[in-house]
């Protein structure tokens with residue numbers, strides 16, 4: 001059996017990801033978000049607010065005795081507000097970093113701790129963004145948190161490789177981690193971007209254009225791509241990539 005822990009399964013990319021996985025009877029999905037929108041015999045929902053640091057700290061992964069593969073997909077993310085630094089509000093800054101960076105870090109730590117000595121294949125996927133590589137005005141917290149997710153992935157990857165070289169370690173017990181960006185996708189997040197104020201966001205017209213010119217990918221297409229990529233992790237050449245790197 002394959003077990004997938006996915007954050008943000010109530011809508012957008014995370015929902016499509018979970019629904020595609022559930023088409024395979026060998027998969028079990030544990031979804032994590034504030035709302036539930038999937039009903040399926042092989043789906044379990046954990047109502048968790050990823051801005052709540054106590055709730056995140058208390059989250060428990062289950063040891064699945066029959067697991068062939070276990071995955072953590074850190075997908076939930078928020079853009080929050082689109083305004084330049086100096087016009088942000090402190091409480092929202094803290095909440096957005098918590099969802100986008102602190103929660104994935106805490107969950108990744110708990111995932112590695114829980115499955116460390118199991119023989120299943122163990123894979124962590126962080127849903128990253130081009131915004132973690134290139135600055136976008138009005139998106140400071142989002143860009144910084146996505147850059148953080150990329151570095152978290154690189155550090156964990158490096159730790160796992162160092163560990164695999166130690167003679168007493170069994171390489172097969174190690175963890176794989178990838179930070180993979182989805183491109184621009186037709187979800188609620190893009191609606192939020194298009195509703196920004198022009199004076200707060202120099203690229204508003206570009207993003208309106210992506211929608212008008214049908215340049216947004218659909219979440220169903222994107223999630224299928226993630227699943228195909230993950231079906232052959234040996235083909236993933238780098239810790240950081242974009243789904244556009246795979247055909």
Ligand SMILES: NC(=O)c1ccc[n+]([C@@H]2O[C@H](COP(=O)([O-])OP(=O)(O)OC[C@H]3O[C@@H](n4cnc5c(N)ncnc54)[C@H](OP(=O)(O)O)[C@@H]3O)[C@@H](O)[C@H]2O)c1
Nearest residue numbers: 008010011012013033034035049050076077184185187189
């Ligand atoms: N759409 C794009 O163009 C695009 C581009 C690059 C990267 N991404 C990344 O792709 C990922 C998914 O984005 P999306 O476009 O699918 O977004 P979306 O449609 O807005 O969905 C966001 C998901 O995150 C969950 N979430 C948000 N705040 C949460 C909280 N406090 N606690 C628990 N869950 C929370 C939401 O669930 P609840 O509201 O039910 O809690 C929802 O399921 C994000 O990491 C995003 O940064 C998206």
